[in-house]
Amino acid sequence: MPRTWRSASPRTTSRSCRRTEAWGTEPPPAARYPESAQGRSAMTTGAVLEATDATFTDVVLRRSHEMPVIVDFWAPWCEPCHILSPILERLANEYAGRVQLVKVNIDQNPMVTQQFGVQSIPAVKAFEGGAMTSEFAGAQPEGQVRAFFDILVPSQTDHAMTAAQRLRALGDDPAAREQLEAVLADDPNHVDASLELADILSASTESGDIERARELAEPFEHDPRARRALGRIALSQLASGKDRAALEARVAADDSDAEARYHLGAVLALAGEWQDALEHLLATVRLDRELDEDGGRLRMLDAFAMLGDTHELTVRYRGRLMNVIF
Structure with a gap:
């Protein structure tokens, strides 16, 4: 089920344009917005792309299998869109290569707008693995928008855990141990790293490793992975x-x-x-x-x-x- 990213303050009409207010009416004159603001909202770079009804599947859904894609549903006449767009685009360039920002003009692309239930704009939706996973609406402060980006981007810890699991699958437990030790150096309470490392150490013949495995596993004794490590330790000590x-x-x-x-x-x-x-x-x-x-x-x-x-x-x-x- 998609996560809804909620603002710390309630959404008001000054932060978003409701569909019931705007759709089906003539947009305000373009002169209402400075030319630079219009330009920013239409700008595309490598980190900021545009999608249409015809290209949404390729630009957003397929790309989201490679990296998270954030879609900004906007319109030229929507004042809150012009507040949010520079923030999104600045962060998209900062997170380039890790997150892709895609802009969809709702006036020009009604099919995809309706498909994803856009009722007010700006509407920002994140896609991962071909599906929408989180969203927010309205012009949010930069700190909250940055937090939205952060939940989509794997941290160094996530990368290290992925590397450790891949190394274990290849049978390289010593290299996996190095990755897991790095994770625990940053986050001593990381459950997955603790239990992966306990599993490796529980197979060791070194008494120091066995004791460390016990220390890592015992706080999570109800987890099947911890029970596995503790079980191996008990059998090893009996067979020693x-x-x-x-x-x-x-x-x-x-x-x-x-x-x-x-x-x-x-x-x-x-x-x-x-x-x-x-x-x-x-x-x-x-x-x-x-x-x-x-x-x-x-x-x-x-x-x-x-x-x-x-x-x-x-x-x-x-x-x-x-x-x-x-």
Whole structure:
């Protein structure tokens, strides 16, 4: 649903021209406005374009897939338009390459004007990804117009987060970590950066990284991403220093060895052998609920957090765990 950008002060007829007042009447004489004001409203540069009924799809909708597009619906006879236009055009040049300003003369382009429900002018509408996402009407102060531009422009933090996510998708966690550290240096409370970095650090073998991952994730423990990092940390600590072959030998010799099955479950989980891991952890629950204060059940929950709630193994073994407990 499009966002409506509201002014801090109420809109009045001095700030906008109502459609019911203006459409269908003769515009005031052009001489009412200085020539320079008319020129500014019609000016186009690389940062300021014009669109018509025929070109709106190309100039606005398709372009909005590349960058945010702000459309200024205006008319030569609208005095508030001449107040707002210089502000929009100045900011458009300042934000050139990041935001595109497009001007639409409503007298010459009634189809697109009607399509987007323009009832008063100036009407300013932002388009992203082919759809209108926010808007305001009336001649607003420059500070509020600048804020409107700012919500559309990705910040350096946004760019760093996007870069980190792209690097993680490519398997380059060290480079992603650098980007995430930069985000957190600017905004220590950035949730997404905290949880992405916690996920990376939770897979580390360095004790300092593990502790930092815990610190980053614990404030957001109800977030699935935090539970994933905390689950990996718990399983890693349980598996640390354990010899898989020795544990397997113990289980082969005595399948009721709850401690061996408990540690082997953690080792196998970290190796990605989830079904075998869950079998051993479930056996631990059956054999000894007191081991590590119900550790078998808790480590199963950690495994579920790593797999995700909708994973087939999570669904199946959650049900089996409930049957054992109850």
